[in-house]
Amino acid sequence: MNKVMELLSTKGVELGQQLLMAFLAFIVGRWVIGMAGKLLTTSMSRQKIDSTLTQYAVSVVTGVLNIILVISILGILGIQTTSFAALLAAAGLAVGTAMSGLLSNFASGVFLMVLRPFKVGDFISAGGITGTVTEIGIFASKINTPDNVLTVVGNGKIFADNIQNFSHNAYRRVDLTRHFGADANLPMIASELQQRLLAIPNVLSEPAPNIEILEFRAGGPLLAIRPYCHNDSYWQVYFDSNKAILAYCDEKGFAAPEQAVVVRQH
Incomplete structure (x- = not known):
């Protein structure tokens, strides 16, 4: 004791x-x-x-x-x-x-939040997905595609790939083409088409719509028709411009040129 x-x-x-x-x-x-x-x-x-x-x-x-x-x-x-x-x-x-993959997504999420290549509401193309960003998470981000499908993409895949931010700049170019015959008066067509495009809502006057010869084909020249607009109005301007081009060609009687082959026998 x-x-x-x-x-x-x-x-x-x-x-x-x-x-x-x-x-x-x-x-x-x-x-x-x-x-x-x-x-x-x-x-x-x-x-x-x-x-x-x-x-x-x-x-x-x-x-x-x-x-x-x-x-x-x-x-x-x-x-x-x-x-x-x-x-x-x-x-x-x-x-x-x-958890190497999860940690990679975490590190990429940190870089996305610090560097901010895009923000919620921007229309982007990243990780093989194109759409509007609805959420930027610490491990994954949510992108709503144009056909209204919510897609969750890992931040590691986004940060490892190229990122296109269509909403970053003040305006965006709409690329359209129209094939005309070899005998078409291209300066007149360009001038008249430009006025038709400027009459479309949300088409910018500065920079003005650009209409130039893109390339020469067997049936005639191919015109590049390029109006400019804000990203929010892109698809409206895209479809309205196509309608305006079609209405102009029908009004002027410009049919789509047909390719022909001339055979001479000696």
Whole structure:
């Protein structure tokens, strides 16, 4: 009994000191982690970084700090943390390898939010999908295609491919063509067609519609007819321009040229 009391008197005081130090370390550590999270949130908010990215960054930082705090408390209590840290590192490596694709999407999502090659509402072509961006997530983005199909594309695929943002510039060119006969008065046709195109709603007068010879074919020249408009009016201008070209050709009697072959016998 005396030996037990002697052991309790010596080891008990040491254990009590360790528990007290561990408790103080926990209180101070949690306060420091909370302050670090608040400072990071404030700093990223001042730099106008996306709120989703801010939340994930704060979660990652606080998670790492909490792991460090737990390891420190175990060390204060006299528990060997070397094997624990090695086990944690091995587990992290295994999880990282298994989630390499997900981590790639996460990293690409961070870059998309920081670099901002496009924003919600933009009409883009990326990752093999063309449509309007409805959401930019941290792992994947949602694109609504012109045929009204919602497509979820991984950010890694978007960032690894070329990105075309049709909404970025102030206006966009509509490319149309029309085949005319070899005897057609092209300067007159270009002038009259330009006036017809300018009468279409949402066609810009500056830059004015451009009408030039694109190439020469056996039946006659092929004209490039190119009005300009805002991206929101692209398809309306596209279809209305086709209607205007057809109405003009019918009115003037310009039939589509037929290819002919002349055979001379000597």
